Amino acid sequence: MRQSLFAVTLVVPDYDAAIAFYTRTLNFTLTQDIDLGDGKRWVLVTPPGAVSGSLLLARADGQNQIAAVGNQTGGRVGFFLQTDDFDRDHAAMRAKGVHFEEDPRHEAYGTVAVWRDPFGNRWDLIQFT
Template sequence: MTTQSLFLVTLVVPDYDAAIAFYRDSMGFDLVEDNGLDDDKRWVVIRPPGGEGASLLLARAVDAEQEKAIGNQAGGRVSFFLRTDDFARDHAAYLAKGVVFEEEPRHEVYGTVAVFRDPFGNRWDMIQSAG
């Protein structure tokens, strides 16, 4: 039997340190790895606290084509879905740290959700599952 899991998703960012500062300091993500590679590239991996699910590989844009993808990696749709065990706690903490929500929290059949943007333009859903 084969076992596989999705463990990394690339997120193109304009600057490694600005991305680390936002995801670690504003969102409370863990900085898992930050290793230098050739040509000023770095292997930077972050993940939400608790370490469940895929981590993000932060990749600094190196040319005009990659720069166009920053904040629009899903064509304007929500790109990332962050599950939380306490929506009210995390929503309040994010607001206090300057995270910009596009909407007020809403209740859907699948849970409580609100869309926010990171400083690079990526849209995220924060969700607390129903039940």
């Protein structure tokens, strides 16, 4: 048997704002944007160079989902963007206005720094050793 993680849902306040951030700021690829009717879309964005593992951007619908935007993991880092060149990507992200909560730090597993997307979700930028 072979399985892989295909996508993870990220609840966002607006499809187009999320697409703009992930594609223009982080250089993700807009893999799919399909109109499902009734204001819903199937929107997948994929990190540059990735062969699997996309974000499914889902517009918040209803009070529970609106309340979850930016807090889907209860304040913990919930998303991990792996890079092959931490310094390059850290500098590029900062130059495009990405807010890092801390300076890069070196852990036993690699170099890491926590950042937030514009919707409040906490991420790690990480390069494993």
